[in-house]
Amino acid sequence: MNNGKGLSAVRGFRFSAVAAGIRYENRLDLSLIAADSDCVAAGAFTTNKICAAPVKLSRQRINNTIRGIVINSTNANACTGEEGLRNAEIITQSVAEALGISPSSVLAASTGIIGVQLPREKIISAIPQLVSSLSHENGHLVARAIMTTDTVPKETSKRFHTSRGEFTIAGIAKGAGMIAPNMATLLAFLLTDAPVAKKDLDEIFYRNVDKTFNAITIDGDMSTNDTAIILSPAFEQTLPQNDLANFEEALHAVLSELSEKIIKDAEGATKLARIRVIGARTGEDAQKIARAVANSLLVKTALFGMDPNWGRIACAAGYSGAEIDEKHLSIYFENLCVLRNGVPQNVPRDDIQKAMSGPEVLILIDVGLGKGEFQFLTSDISYEYVKINAEYST
Amino acid sequence: MNNGKGLSAVRGFRFSAVAAGIRYENRLDLSLIAADSDCVAAGAFTTNKICAAPVKLSRQRINNTIRGIVINSTNANACTGEEGLRNAEIITQSVAEALGISPSSVLAASTGIIGVQLPREKIISAIPQLVSSLSHENGHLVARAIMTTDTVPKETSKRFHTSRGEFTIAGIAKGAGMIAPNMATLLAFLLTDAPVAKKDLDEIFYRNVDKTFNAITIDGDMSTNDTAIILSPAFEQTLPQNDLANFEEALHAVLSELSEKIIKDAEGATKLARIRVIGARTGEDAQKIARAVANSLLVKTALFGMDPNWGRIACAAGYSGAEIDEKHLSIYFENLCVLRNGVPQNVPRDDIQKAMSGPEVLILIDVGLGKGEFQFLTSDISYEYVKINAEYST
Numbered sequence: 001m002n003n004g005k006g007l008s009a010v011r012g013f014r015f016s017a018v019a020a021g022i023r024y025e026n027r028l029d030l031s032l033i034a035a036d037s038d039c040v041a042a043g044a045f046t047t048n049k050i051c052a053a054p055v056k057l058s059r060q061r062i063n064n065t066i067r068g069i070v071i072n073s074t075n076a077n078a079c080t081g082e083e084g085l086r087n088a089e090i091i092t093q094s095v096a097e098a099l100g101i102s103p104s105s106v107l108a109a110s111t112g113i114i115g116v117q118l119p120r121e122k123i124i125s126a127i128p129q130l131v132s133s134l135s136h137e138n139g140h141l142v143a144r145a146i147m148t149t150d151t152v153p154k155e156t157s158k159r160f161h162t163s164r165g166e167f168t169i170a171g172i173a174k175g176a177g178m179i180a181p182n183m184a185t186l187l188a189f190l191l192t193d194a195p196v197a198k199k200d201l202d203e204i205f206y207r208n209v210d211k212t213f214n215a216i217t218i219d220g221d222m223s224t225n226d227t228a229i230i231l232s233p234a235f236e237q238t239l240p241q242n243d244l245a246n247f248e249e250a251l252h253a254v255l256s257e258l259s260e261k262i263i264k265d266a267e268g269a270t271k272l273a274r275i276r277v278i279g280a281r282t283g284e285d286a287q288k289i290a291r292a293v294a295n296s297l298l299v300k301t302a303l304f305g306m307d308p309n310w311g312r313i314a315c316a317a318g319y320s321g322a323e324i325d326e327k328h329l330s331i332y333f334e335n336l337c338v339l340r341n342g343v344p345q346n347v348p349r350d351d352i353q354k355a356m357s358g359p360e361v362l363i364l365i366d367v368g369l370g371k372g373e374f375q376f377l378t379s380d381i382s383y384e385y386v387k388i389n390a391e392y393s394t
Numbered sequence: 395m396n397n398g399k400g401l402s403a404v405r406g407f408r409f410s411a412v413a414a415g416i417r418y419e420n421r422l423d424l425s426l427i428a429a430d431s432d433c434v435a436a437g438a439f440t441t442n443k444i445c446a447a448p449v450k451l452s453r454q455r456i457n458n459t460i461r462g463i464v465i466n467s468t469n470a471n472a473c474t475g476e477e478g479l480r481n482a483e484i485i486t487q488s489v490a491e492a493l494g495i496s497p498s499s500v501l502a503a504s505t506g507i508i509g510v511q512l513p514r515e516k517i518i519s520a521i522p523q524l525v526s527s528l529s530h531e532n533g534h535l536v537a538r539a540i541m542t543t544d545t546v547p548k549e550t551s552k553r554f555h556t557s558r559g560e561f562t563i564a565g566i567a568k569g570a571g572m573i574a575p576n577m578a579t580l581l582a583f584l585l586t587d588a589p590v591a592k593k594d595l596d597e598i599f600y601r602n603v604d605k606t607f608n609a610i611t612i613d614g615d616m617s618t619n620d621t622a623i624i625l626s627p628a629f630e631q632t633l634p635q636n637d638l639a640n641f642e643e644a645l646h647a648v649l650s651e652l653s654e655k656i657i658k659d660a661e662g663a664t665k666l667a668r669i670r671v672i673g674a675r676t677g678e679d680a681q682k683i684a685r686a687v688a689n690s691l692l693v694k695t696a697l698f699g700m701d702p703n704w705g706r707i708a709c710a711a712g713y714s715g716a717e718i719d720e721k722h723l724s725i726y727f728e729n730l731c732v733l734r735n736g737v738p739q740n741v742p743r744d745d746i747q748k749a750m751s752g753p754e755v756l757i758l759i760d761v762g763l764g765k766g767e768f769q770f771l772t773s774d775i776s777y778e779y780v781k782i783n784a785e786y787s788t
């Protein structure tokens with residue numbers, strides 16, 4: 001495993017997390033990532049029209065010189081109006097003062113319950129401890145402190161070669177709970193010690209987030225709080241174009257691995273399914289079909305029950321909005337073809353159930369109309385999911 | 395109750411249902427509605443690109459003179475290719491022969507498992523019994539025979555006055571199981587003894603289906619099999635324009651009542667929620683918001699848990715695609731305002747839970763931007779829902 005060190009695998013950053021008592025006592029809920037030197041940042045944020053105060057703030061600052069990110073869990077600071085925005089500003093200002101840096105260089109992210117004001121004073125009083133406990137070794141703590149209904153912290157790192165030597169990229173994420181059709185707050189923080197120019201960082205980051213984090217939630221980023229940020233200490237001697245492919249490969253590997261970890265830790269999930277679409281008329285069509293199937297509640301419950309009800313898959317493909325012709329549509333569970341060019345294949349039920357019995361299932365949909373491809377990851381939906389979400393704010 | 399008689403309340407039609415052994419033994423699964431005289435029909439069908447054979451057939455014939463509708467449950471005859479279409483044709487032809495009418499005057503509808511060919515011979519051999527047992531009194535039998543995971547048959551009727559005297563409109567429906575984001579086959583059959591001209595029938599039927607059946611399922615009609623058909627013996631002396639308002643009122647009442655019955659019988663549901671949106675910039679925006687909230691898995695699980703997590707409602711409104719400004723958004727549970735113009739109200743949690751404790755809950759969303767209004771009905775999602783859908787085709 002080359003992901004043993006998480007964020008701490010990257011040179012030039014320090015980390016800390018404390019229990020500020022934001023919503024619960026004795027729970028790590030406030031964390032800080034501090035860069036030793038000026039960084040450039042790229043950020044992918046929710047497109048929800050109702051977005052959280054820290055999203056508004058970080059979106060404004062993402063093109064600044066960045067030195068830190070302050071993150072709280074258990075309270076989303078969303079639907080909290082002007083007061084919420086003021087709270088986010090005051091908290092980042094307080095962090096900046098303690099670190100002796102400019103307030104405009106501190107980003108913020110939150111996750112948790114919506115519509116409740118942050119206990120600002122509790123957070124402010126925890127900041128001295130947060131700053132004094134910063135250490136390069138504390139990467140794991142931040143990965144734990146950002147969790148909500150996640151059962152395990154999610155972190156990974158990769159090394160990559162360049163003409164300037166070896167660099168590292170590492171990331172942590174908090175899961176989307178279930179990879180929900182609706183609200184699945186995803187927080188992810190990526191750090192690299194490679195100096196990647198802002199323009200390159202933006203382009204490469206967005207492109208790879210689209211193929212990873214945006215391929216595990218319906219309609220991309222719908223929560224009020226979704227935030228993925230990457231930092232790079234890139235103010236001099238940025239990597240030449242020749243080295244960017246290696247950086248991108250490592251970044252993609254880190255984002256993919258975090259995406260899989262999120263799905264595997266989905267609320268109440270027992271299974272990871274890869275919804276792989278090929279043969280769509282366009283790549284966009286492939287994405288629409290993969291998303292519709294991945295988000296189908298009936299497909300997800302069938303996965304849980306290992307019910308070879310592939311009609312639900314065809315149905316979701318049919319309403320995805322993509323071009324579909326039943327006569328050209330084929331569906332496979334693993335290597336078993338259950339529908340070939342619109343004709344149901346008489347595969348014994350037991351064989352299909354066997355193919356679906358593992359912890360990971362491949363559902364391959366061949367649209368038969370072109371060369372468009374896309375893959376979504378999804379999870380099943382279980383009793384446990386309903387339980388978790390019926391009681392979430394309790 | 396004026397719905398005691400269901401379809402049998404309408405003059406001029408006969409009904410029957412038999413157990414043809416289509417998927418299970420000794421279960422009513424094949425039924426027939428036969429008109430004593432020529433009828434005009436209006437039909438609303440699924441817009442799914444993968445649609446069932448009977449949908450293709452009925453869509454082709456809906457503007458013909460209609461004399462009958464043959465319906466089977468337990469098998470959707472969807473994703474069954476050319477053979478499925480041929481089966482639907484042969485079955486309607488066999489019904490037409492037994493009734494001594496034209497094959498082109500017989501419509502078809504199916505619901506059940508996708509991707510399995512109909513046992514055509516079993517159905518053909520059951521048709522003589524189906525036709526010989528036709529009786530005006532058998533309306534209830536058809537309401538029962540079209541059920542799948544429904545726990546109760548759904549039927550109702552209304553009388554209405556016109557310048558030509560009293561008429562009746564009646565309808566039956568099979569539930570959408572859960573009012574699912576994905577696939578929720580709805581079959582509904584409406585009959586009236588009032589002679590409504592084809593043009594009027596089309597216009598009034600579509601308009602009212604949009605406000606009722608299409609306001610209980612996400613994105614309208616997404617199943618492969620959704621079908622709602624109305625018949626009227628309207629080949630002479632059709633109702634004058636003056637009488638159409640009364641007809642429309644009665645039709646709306648019947649469609650509304652069936653919609654509520656469907657939601658109340660949703661798979662595993664414990665609660666009916668009315669998602670009422672007012673103050674949207676346009677009616678279309680109101681519909682988008684109502685639909686997004688009604689289909690939010692997180693809202694539905696919160697309803698089950700009576701969890702006053704209204705942030706999930708704001709979040710769904712935010713990603714609905716409608717114009718939303720947090721500063722003007724207000725949310726109410728029943729008469730309790732929990733968010734006013736973007737500011738969370740400190741309503742005690744117990745009060746909200748009390749407001750949510752009944753079998754019916756009103757969630758009112760005031761967008762504060764205009765005069766657009768729309769209401770969706772939805773149900774909660776429970777453990778039972780997952781169980782039913784994990785095991786459906788088993």
